[in-house]
Amino acid sequence: MIQISDLTFDYTGHRALNQLNLQVERGSVTALVGANGAGKTTLMRCIAGLETPLAGSITVVGLDVQEQPRTVHRQMGYLSDFFGLYQELTVAQCLEYAAASQGLAKDAIADAISATAARLSLSDRLEQKASSLSRGLRQRVAIGQAIIHAPQVLLLDEPASGLDPEARNELAILFRQLQASGMTLLVSSHILAELEAYSSHMLVLRDGKILEHRALHQGLASKALQLRLASPNDKLIEILSAHPAINLSKADTLHAEFDFNGNSAEQARLLAELIQAGLAITSFGEQNLQQAYLRSIEGGKS
Numbered sequence: 001m002i003q004i005s006d007l008t009f010d011y012t013g014h015r016a017l018n019q020l021n022l023q024v025e026r027g028s029v030t031a032l033v034g035a036n037g038a039g040k041t042t043l044m045r046c047i048a049g050l051e052t053p054l055a056g057s058i059t060v061v062g063l064d065v066q067e068q069p070r071t072v073h074r075q076m077g078y079l080s081d082f083f084g085l086y087q088e089l090t091v092a093q094c095l096e097y098a099a100a101s102q103g104l105a106k107d108a109i110a111d112a113i114s115a116t117a118a119r120l121s122l123s124d125r126l127e128q129k130a131s132s133l134s135r136g137l138r139q140r141v142a143i144g145q146a147i148i149h150a151p152q153v154l155l156l157d158e159p160a161s162g163l164d165p166e167a168r169n170e171l172a173i174l175f176r177q178l179q180a181s182g183m184t185l186l187v188s189s190h191i192l193a194e195l196e197a198y199s200s201h202m203l204v205l206r207d208g209k210i211l212e213h214r215a216l217h218q219g220l221a222s223k224a225l226q227l228r229l230a231s232p233n234d235k236l237i238e239i240l241s242a243h244p245a246i247n248l249s250k251a252d253t254l255h256a257e258f259d260f261n262g263n264s265a266e267q268a269r270l271l272a273e274l275i276q277a278g279l280a281i282t283s284f285g286e287q288n289l290q291q292a293y294l295r296s297i298e299g300g301k302s
């Protein structure tokens with residue numbers, strides 16, 4: 001759905017993206033993560049055709065972003081990290097403006113507005129001015145503007161920043177619905193617990209390079225697991241290291257993170273074996289996104 005080859009982008013005196021190669025699958029939701037300045041916004045702006053790379057190519061739905069930006073924009077929605085709404089417009093006018101600028105036919109605009117408003121639970125706000133909306137509602141209107149033309153790809157830069165937990169949860173539900181409708185999403189955020197609620201893939205950037213890009217929780221042959229004990233046990237590392245299906249990545253006497261080669265039934269058997277071996281396990285399961293991210297970052301340090 002998105003294909004990037006040898007992408008390099010320079011700001012004056014600073015290389016923000018360095019020879020990136022990437023393929024984003026159709027229908028996936030990719031969590032774009034990385035420290036401040038890693039290059040997330042720059043990557044999104046390049047995919048959206050808002051920046052001209054020094055080198056490399058980006059295709060979206062098979063179209064070259066540099067060569068056919070307008071055609072690509074018909075298939076793409078983009079929410080910038082610092083978006084603005086026209087304060088004096090009503091919600092309906094904001095959506096109408098976005099629909100018209102995306103080239104929707106005049107007779108299709110009214111239907112697009114009501115469908116988008118319904119999708120975002122904004123139907124009862126259509127006559128309200130943007131200036132009178134709460135941050136969460138403004139965010140919804142901005143997302144509505146980005147999806148009014150039913151794009152195949154949606155890029156969202158920090159969509160949940162500044163939102164309260166309830167509004168974030170509503171966004172997570174919305175993103176899952178958009179994915180279920182066949183949309184491909186690329187979402188950046190620093191709040192990993194929130195990305196975890198809806199992401200299928202994790203893409204870690206560091207200093208303008210891809211540190212890791214992989215599927216999350218999807219019946220992988222090798223799973224990243226973690227366990228925690230009720231109290232320290234000197235034998236933990238020894239027991240785990242001796243297991244043929246375990247590749248230990250991090251451990252002390254209380255906690256361990258490791259790759260396990262096996263399916264869910266084998267994972268259940270592993271847990272039984274470890275308890276049998278005398279380990280008082282209080283937590284056992286797949287690593288969450290935060291743990292996977294930290295592990296990726298630690299692994300990438302040199």
Ligand SMILES: Nc1ncnc2c1ncn2[C@@H]1O[C@H](COP(=O)(O)OP(=O)(O)OP(=O)(O)O)[C@@H](O)[C@H]1O
Nearest residue numbers: 011012014016034035036037038039040041042043
């Ligand atoms: N307009 C600009 N001119 C010069 N350098 C820039 C400009 N915009 C960004 N940079 C630099 O490029 C690098 C990548 O910035 P970018 O905004 O893409 O990172 P980011 O991962 O989105 O960061 P954050 O999480 O803080 O939003 C940073 O070192 C940043 O300082």
